Amino acid sequence: MTNEELEFNNDEEVLTLYDNEGNEVLYRKLLQFYHPEFKKEYLILAEESNFSDEDGDIELIPMISTDDEEGQLLPVETDEEWDMIEEIVNTQMDEPEE
Structure with missing residues (x-):
């Protein structure tokens, strides 16, 4: 699979999520x-x-x-997805910015 077949959004933004205790935690969306x-x-x-x-x-x-309307985020659970994500992150994070 080539990067041309994937749709990327590299716009950084900060998201507010909640941990297991209900505390707000800020996360930066990198990719x-x-x-x-x-x-x-x-x-x-x-x-x-x-x-x-x-x-x-x-x-x-x-x-x-x-x-869904709530914009829920779910954890990655399969080894195949983890491998794919690791490959894409390594490729995207190693490329120089234009």
Whole structure:
């Protein structure tokens, strides 16, 4: 599959999500794409408070975006999806910005 078959949205934005205790947590959306093979929209997030890590390491959090009105985000559960996301993130994050 080539990148031309994927639909990417690289516009960064900050999302407010809630953790298990109901606390607000800010996440920066780093990448959003639709994958035609899995027929799903994926978001790659990073927690805003950890975004400027001293070592340059950022924990990326992949999520599946649902089509419902609430905009619910679901965790990635299959190994095939994890492998695909890892490949796409490595490719997209390593490309120089134009």
